[in-house]
Amino acid sequence: VTPQSADLSIAKSIDNTSPNVGDTVTFTLVVTNAGPDPATNVAVQDILPNGFTLVSVTAPGTADLLNNTANWATLGVPANNGTVTLTYTATVNAPSAGVSYTNTAQITDSDQFDPDSNPDTDPLDGQDGIGEDDNSDGIPDDDEDTITTPPQQADLSITKGLQSGSTTPDVGDTLTYVLTIT
Numbered sequence: 001v002t003p004q005s006a007d008l009s010i011a012k013s014i015d016n017t018s019p020n021v022g023d024t025v026t027f028t029l030v031v032t033n034a035g036p037d038p039a040t041n042v043a044v045q046d047i048l049p050n051g052f053t054l055v056s057v058t059a060p061g062t063a064d065l066l067n068n069t070a071n072w073a074t075l076g077v078p079a080n081n082g083t084v085t086l087t088y089t090a091t092v093n094a095p096s097a098g099v100s101y102t103n104t105a106q107i108t109d110s111d112q113f114d115p116d117s118n119p120d121t122d123p124l125d126g127q128d129g130i131g132e133d134d135n136s137d138g139i140p141d142d143d144e145d146t147i148t149t150p151p152q153q154a155d156l157s158i159t160k161g162l163q164s165g166s167t168t169p170d171v172g173d174t175l176t177y178v179l180t181i182t
Contacts, residue, residue, distance in 0.1 A: 006039035006079065006112035008032070009142035012046075012105045014149050019092045021151045024055060027070075029086040029105050029145075035079035042075040043109035044086060051101035051150070052090040061086060073109075092151045101151070106144040117143035157182050 008031060015026040029046065033039045044061075048054050048068045057063040061072040070088040077084050093099060107117070158181050165175035 004037040004112045005115055006037050006077065006110060007034035007116060008039055008042065008077065008107050008110055008114050009034070009117075010044065010105055010107050010145050012103070012145040012147050014147060017149055019149065019151050021092055021094045023092050023151070024089050025052075025092060025149070026087055026089050027103070027105075031075065031077050031084045031086070031107065033077040033079050033082050035081070037112055038079045038082070039075075039077040040111045041073075041109065042077050042084075042107060044072045044075065044105060045108045046070040046088070046103065046105040048090055049100040049103055051093050051095070051099045052103065053093060055089040055091060057088040058086060061088065063088070095151065095153065102146060102148040104144055104146040114143065 011030045011032070013028045013030075015028070016023060019025050027046070029044060031042060031044060046069065048070070050068075052068070054063055054065055054068050054070060057070045057072075060075070061070055063069075064071060070086075072086055075084055075086075095101075158179060161178050161180070163176040163178045165173055169175055
C-alpha cells in the first residue's frame with residue numbers, strides 16, 4: 001500500500017509593485033502540485049495586513065471582510081505540475097505607525113501527504129513562515145509565500161522667495177517670485 005502524496009507549493013505576486021495610497025491592487029496566488037497524485041480539498045488562506053483592505057475574492061474563494069482574509073477551500077489541484085490560480089483585490093491604505101505591508105499566503109489543508117511541507121503546522125500566526133521546516137526533514141517548506149509592497153511616498157515642501165523687485169514696492173511695481181517645490 002502506497003499512500004497518496006501531492007507536493008504542493010504556492011507562489012504569490014502583485015500586479016503593481018509601486019502602488020499609491022488608495023490604489024486597488026490585485027494579488028495572484030499560484031498553487032502548484034508536483035505530484036505524483038492529484039491533490040484534493042486543498043485550502044488556501046491569505047490574511048491581509050493592516051496596510052491593505054480586502055475588496056473582493058475570485059470564486060470559488062470567499063472574502064471575510066471582517067477579518068480582512070481571503071479564503072479558498074476544497075480546491076482540487078491536478079498532479080504533474082498542475083496549477084490553480086487564485087486572485088483577490090485590495091486597496092492600499094495610508095502608511096502610519098504600526099501599518100504593515102508584508103503579506104503572507106499559505107496552503108492550510110490538503111487530503112494528501114506533502115513530502116516537503118505540512119499544511120497542518122505553522123498556521124499564519126504573525127510569523128512569515130518562509131523557509132520553516134514543519135516536517136523536520138531538512139527541506140524548507142514551500143506551503144507559504146510572502147511579499148512586501150509598501151506604497152510610494154513623497155514628502156513635499158514649498159518655499160516662496162522674491163526673485164526681483166523691492167520688498168517695499170510702490171503701486172505699479174513689478175515683482176517676480178520664485179516657488180521652489182522640494
